[in-house]
Amino acid sequence: MDWFENGWGLSLIVFLPILGALAALAIPKERESTVKQWSMLVAVVTFGLSLIVAFGFDLGAAEQYQFETNVPWISAIGANYHVGVDGISLPLLVLSTFILVLAMIYSWNHWEEPRNPKAFLILMLILGTGMNGTFVALDLVLFFIFFEVVLLPMYFMIGIWGDKSMRQIPGFGKEMPTRLYASIKFFLFTLFGSAFMLLGFLALYFKSGEFGGRTFDIPTLAAHGAAGDFASWGIAGLVFGAMFLGFAVKVPMWPLHTWLPDAHTAAPTVGSVLLAAILLKLGSYGFIRIAIPVLPEAAKDWAPTIAILSVIGIIYGSLACLAQTDVKRLIAFSSVGHMGFVMLGIATLTDVGINASIIGMVAHGLITGLLFFLAGSMHHRYHTREMSRLGGNLKLMPRLGAILSFTAMASLGLPGLAGFWGEFMALLGAFNPLDGLSVGLFRGAMVAGAIGTVLTAGYMLFMLQKVNLGEPSEEWVGHEFHDVDRYEMTAWVPLIILIVVIGFYPKVVFGATTDAVVNMVDNAYAVDSTASLDVSGS
Amino acid sequence: MTFDVWLSDPVNWVYLAIGAAVLLCGVRVVTSQNVVHAALFLVGALAGSAALMLLLSAEFVAWTVVLVYIGAVIVLFLFGIMITRAPVVRDVGLDNKKARPVAAVVALATFAVLTYTSLLAFGNTEVARVGDPTPTETLAEGLLGRFVLPFEVVGFILLAALIGGITLARRDLSPAEEEERGAV
Amino acid sequence: MNPLVLAAEEGAEHAVELAAGGAATQWAGLMLVSPFVAFLLIIWLGKNMKYKGGEFAVAAMGLNLVIATILFFQNAQGGILNDTHIFEIGRIGLFEGRDLVFELGWMVDGLSIMMYWVVAFVGLLVFIYALGYMHGDVRVTMFFASFSLFAGAMLILVGAPNLIQLIIGWEGVGLASYLLIGHYWEDLDNVRSGNKAFLTNKVADVGLILGAIFLGMGIGDFRFTHINEAAAAGEAGLQTVAVAGALLMFLGAMGKSAQFPLHIWLPDAMAGPTPVSALMHAATMVTAGVYLMARLFPVYQYMAGEAEILGGIITVRGLMVGIGAITLLAMGLLALVANDLKKVLAYSTVSQLGYMMTAVAAGGYTAGLFHLFTHAFFKALLFLGAGSVIHAVHSNNMTDMGGLRKDMPHTFRTFIIGSLALAGIIPLAGFWSKDEILATLDYEGYTFVFWVAVAGAFVTAFYMTRAIALTFFGTYKGHGHPHESPTIMTGPLWVLAVPSVIAGFLNVPGLEFGSFHNFTTWLAARVVPLGDHHPEAPDWGLAAIGLGAAVLGIALGWLVFGRDADTQEARDRLEIPVLYPLLRAKYFMDHIAWAIVGFTMGPAARAMNWVNTYILDGIVNGVGAITMALGRFVYGGVDQRGIDGFFNGVAMASDAAGSAMRKLQTGRVQQYAAGFMVGALVLVAAVAIFR
């Protein structure tokens, strides 16, 4: 397995899905089961490979890139094909391949109209390549390409299989299909951010020429950042801001979040799951992997802004949830709040905070993914998502209701379940932000974030009361509902188990991340904290 | 003084909390469509400002506000509300709706002018008296010493108001009613 | 600082033979795990068993009681110092190259052993009782599963060696409470009660979590032993955050222990089945707040207690004592007017929690915990007795009861024992523990609060007499014919009656049981000296005051309600003007809470949603729409209307000016006032700008 260790394993994980998708093109559309089995095989093999990476990963050296490959690619601009994983990206890579498998299991007998499993599965596989690739890319060009690859399949998923209803958009004359509006909004929003992000990348590329050769290589750039090369760069703040726009749209941070409720609500179930579980993490991962190590000084200047926006997102998202009438939209808005905690963790620029954000990402992926699965299954059965019409779900479908209650509890951050650690440690990190950041501001953010957890509990209990509890409304009397079927159970039970395991044994994630995060923060800030102490004015 | 330095003093968190409560109550006093609610929110606003006075170390005045305003004046109001038979439920006709925009503009302008002038006048001046309550003795000496005449005058005004109130509000009974009452 | 050194410095008071625990402390971890095993077994196998899985719950609790009893005796003989077993569940890098370690485990010291034993003992009896009470009810399996979940979470809470595990257990019991209050979730009122309980506690949990962060990050360690040692040693890192941390912790404790004004959830929590009320909302879960205050006692004793807050108006300790005192009297008064038997007991519980909180806050570590200990027995007894009555008459309302002393002799007798113990009649358990609280308040110099507590004792005796008179005396007013409950329910009543009578003797000042010492010694934390006061001998003067208040309460209660409890006149006697409506309305606390939530959250949420839909989305959509609108404007606005519009506009303007001038003279005071304001503003602004 030498070739695997030397990096081609990672390439296999990245490109196997897209190769599988190409092969699936050759299978006739009518042979649905063949397409399904083939795609499932590809997804399972990819997941298996990522497990091999996880178990072969040397936790003692989690701060180093392992399974690394670095070969020249576009030599004209010095872009290399450089991939590798470290402790930060490993949990996210495994999560990504894992959720893809679960999404395939779930969609085994859930097909949205117009029914076309082949096309849908091919899009999912392409999405898999994009997601996996983003998490292992160590070259800005490569990162950018994978980052953009995920847009296309998601655009088609929402646009073709999304919500069929019509909607009046203020300012436009005619009604238009919700799914088209949502997909276009999603696409344009993300593209708008990425354009700025690319500008930022190019600025870094040209600037790095002053320090021994222009490069797109992320570790090299991070080394420049650690050495303080970019510290006196006049436009560093602007460059960070450009990257911030690109990543913040994806996270999404308030006020750039408005694409998210529409896209999540309109997307088909599996699309929402992948969007919530993986795609949102690309943004926050970008902050940790690129923006902060490369431009630590600028990150410090921007940190208060990020913290304030995160806190606004937490409070705002929770309050907006309280006003929702649509289950799926409520879950979508809850993502704004939860990702606010993730970003608050990042904004503290400390070991604690960034660890919090990674475990927060993993937990949010598991929990909100499961919530979207459940919302999809409920919509499948009731054909409505209006909470006023639902009620007594626990009586009609005890298992579905029980799992919904469990997931809601996990989502509101109940200690002992995965969601707790992300929230708690983000607050913990905000107590003691990096030296030089305003303690008063971050502690204020901590208090506001803690109040946000109350609001989170409020809307989750509100949702449970409306949907799960009480007597079923008369509309459903006499209906036969089939409780959770075995495909759904197969897709959900692993998520439930993981939520409990991470809740009681967060070391599953921390074990991989902590050394890498400590190394990253030390590199970024230890050097300049002695060199430019008077500048930072702590 | 920068905002974060200001914020790092926990007393200011207390201030923020109380101030927010006061303003919230104040808003509800003038917007509530239920007269009893409005009166009760006035209690909240007054209690909050009493708390602010405590922060400013004016203990005696703060407790006076609590006793006189919350204790006595509000009761008077509730009586007034009951006697005038104001509906104690939501009453949509409580506000002059057409006046709202004008009133809002005037109120905002008031706020803007007042804030501007006080910013102009005081800037970042710190509150001198923190945790050093004014002794009641000082107030007593002031009231019964230098200000004894105004004090008496005010007392007289209060008396006059009392008598005037009784005179005004007393119902002159018709002879028939007078008789009726006498019989009972 | 070395724990043993500290213990030695404290002197002869704790001259117990100190030794590390043996095998029993190793096995103590089983207590934390067995309820969860029972939980899984109940869900897996429970449906088809005779008692729907209650067997597993009882078995697990029985095992726990055995372990807890062994620990109890070992501790009583001075056999256990402070043994902690931990597993690391996570480790992350912290500032200055240190690691922040997250651990789960169990702590075995005097305090936690006492709590283990109370939870296991009362828990086992309530579980057995529930086998009878819940027989034939809906979702019995789910009931026992949630109940086991609660037991596990509670043991995790009291066994927690650090703040993180405490938070896990704390929210775990909150979850179980939510599930069990909403046990009959078909009725949305019960669901709302559950939501209220969860959310009120969540508000308080903000305090707990932030407090944990403040204290934990102050010294970079979440272990109780480390925090308490740092507090006793006056460590600077902790000193800076101690006051904030202590206050936040107290907020958390206020929620769980239902202190005013966060008590509002507890009376509503009575919507759950009665065994739930007995175990969770009377004996164990609600005492978690008091437990937390006791666990962090050195922080209050050495660092935060005397610190002045709010600009020197009050000390931290004064605030805590004050809130406890308000709770104990105000909530006791509410019990006077409640007609629901369970709500009488609920308000009584809140009132007694006020006693405990007052005592612990005033510095009476042992006094507060001793009252916690005795209260668990007699209040669980009273709730189970109430459950037995409710089981028989199928109503919670005391107006449907009466004259039950003949029909339900066992329930009646045990209820009397419990009530006398609660009222504090010598020599029952409540007398000794309440007396100790009074002695503490007297010693620490809280004279006013002392008299409040005496008044509370009077009120307690009064409302319990009323409840007994209405329930057991007079004539029966309900439907059907009530019968005594089965042995499976009366058995636990008699078992609980035993400690309700004798538990008080465990801590009579000056009384020791040979090598077993007494309660004070068992509870003494031997790592950090507590510095609380223990009287050498009973102060019979104080005891007489407390006892006199209780006897007076009973006498007066009997005078008012005794013989003619049925009649309307008896009830009318309580309807004192002003006070009675105020109490019936529960001091308007629910209204106030609802006003706060309803007038802030609802509009805020709608506002946020509005901002999202119309402003943020509006900007996005606007960018798209503006282009089209621009086109329309150029054609429709400029070309078609522009030229005509000018002439029409001139005419309209002059017309409008005329109308406006005419309206100035309206005779309306407010319009004049508006004009006056605007004029004044212009003047002020002019002065300010051109000065």
Add this chain to the structure above:
Amino acid sequence: MIVNQFLVVAAALFSLGVYGLLVRRNAVMVLLAVELMLNAVNLNLIAFESVLRTPEALGQIFAIFVITVAAAEVGIGLAIILLIFRNRRSANVDDFNLMKL
């Protein structure tokens, strides 16, 4: 603590009072708004006092006078309202526009 933070709250309360004064139809509600304004003035007086620190605590003494006068004002105001109500069966300011009964 800076003095302006209190002055701003007071200004906001005063403005709210102005709003209430102008918008309410019920005379009792108008009086409520006036109370709000008077209270804002008191807050201002206290805040000035905490900066100026006169030896006789003039600001606080003035605040006490204001409270007293306010109490008198409420008493007489309510009495007048009561009188008008009795004669016109209405407590609406709109109906007070004629200076005759």
